[in-house]
Amino acid sequence: MSRPPLQSMLTEAQSGVLLFGITPPRQSSTPARIKEIAAVTLERLSALDLDGLILYDIVDEAERNASERPFPYLPTLDPASFHAEHLGEWDRPTIIYRCVGKYDEDELRTWLHGADPGRVLSVFVGASAGDQPVRTNLRRAQDLRAEIRPELQLGAVVISERHARSGDEHRRMLAKQERGCSFFISQVIYDVGETKNLISDYFYACQDLGIQPRPVIFTLSLCGSEKTLEFLQWLGVDVPRWMANTLRHCADPLAESYRECLAIARDLQAFCLRLGMPYGFHVESVSIRKTEIEGATRLAAEIGALLRG
Numbered sequence: 001m002s003r004p005p006l007q008s009m010l011t012e013a014q015s016g017v018l019l020f021g022i023t024p025p026r027q028s029s030t031p032a033r034i035k036e037i038a039a040v041t042l043e044r045l046s047a048l049d050l051d052g053l054i055l056y057d058i059v060d061e062a063e064r065n066a067s068e069r070p071f072p073y074l075p076t077l078d079p080a081s082f083h084a085e086h087l088g089e090w091d092r093p094t095i096i097y098r099c100v101g102k103y104d105e106d107e108l109r110t111w112l113h114g115a116d117p118g119r120v121l122s123v124f125v126g127a128s129a130g131d132q133p134v135r136t137n138l139r140r141a142q143d144l145r146a147e148i149r150p151e152l153q154l155g156a157v158v159i160s161e162r163h164a165r166s167g168d169e170h171r172r173m174l175a176k177q178e179r180g181c182s183f184f185i186s187q188v189i190y191d192v193g194e195t196k197n198l199i200s201d202y203f204y205a206c207q208d209l210g211i212q213p214r215p216v217i218f219t220l221s222l223c224g225s226e227k228t229l230e231f232l233q234w235l236g237v238d239v240p241r242w243m244a245n246t247l248r249h250c251a252d253p254l255a256e257s258y259r260e261c262l263a264i265a266r267d268l269q270a271f272c273l274r275l276g277m278p279y280g281f282h283v284e285s286v287s288i289r290k291t292e293i294e295g296a297t298r299l300a301a302e303i304g305a306l307l308r309g
Contacts, residue, residue, distance in 0.1 A: 006052040006093040007121065007153055009280075010183045013212055015272065016307045017280025019095065019185075020045060020300050021054035021219070024082035027075045034077070038086035044297055045090065049304045053090060054185070054282060055079035057097040057125070080111060083120070095121045095155065095185075100141035101134030108141055112148040123155040123185055142179045150180070158184040158216060160194040161238045163201070170202035174209070183214050185282055188221040191238040192264050196271055203277050215278040218268050220261040222299065223247055224254035224292040254295055265303050281307065 003009065009017055025037045045053065058076045079096050087094070096115075100108065115122070124145070126138030136144075145154055156176040163169030173184060189195050199216060206213040223229050223239075229247050232239060239247075243260060247253040265281055272279040281303050285296035 013278040015278045017051050019282040021284045023056045024077040052093040054095045057099045059099045097123050099125045100136050104135045117151045121153040155183040156181040159187045160198045163198040164194045185217045186219045188237045217280040217282045219282045221284040222295050223257040
């Protein structure tokens, strides 16, 4: 039996959503190369039993961390433009990320007016640091969406590491939910304990308030090299020391991280089912290395089988 569309699953707080996330091609890519990337992407996606696609919006985020960025920042195509101009054959919903601080209000207004809620959802992302200069802040962007395109389903980012430091991420989730967010997508997860703490606090806070918890989509990302591990840590992902040691010293870090991502998925699935918490998974594929791209595709297929089994 076919599943309802992604928008319905999220509105009704159903579990089992499976997403696959990519970054658009680099701005420096030639038109021919962009067309080639789009064709390969569509072929890869067609083999997966997905509920939707995520297209990331990339910013430099130099303010996030004073340390040198392990990989250089390379601007990419606007995700909404890449979707509209090159992924027309993709017949399922797409979640367009918007790093709202890099757009002025007129740009956001224009995009919101043109967005088709039947094909597109969005996740608004605020500044990565309090002192990062922005053209539109997150709260204002949320207000614009409510004013211009309230039927456009809106999600928000949730960060377990922030909860581990401050203990109030679940309250941020409740505030975003009140402002119209109907789902959450996590930062990459490698510390499952931190994530369980956050989900538990959020679930019981919703219970105390008598409101329906919104689905949380857990993001999994393979780590195929020490350089990728450094980048995850630069982004603020907490990788437990035992796992970091394993990835640095094992013969095949990609295979090791694959096993760990599957173990995390099974653990979180069991935890959410016991709790009654609506959940799903998002497999991120942002590497340019063929082995990591193929690994992410296999991981999405295996997690799909876990969800549909």
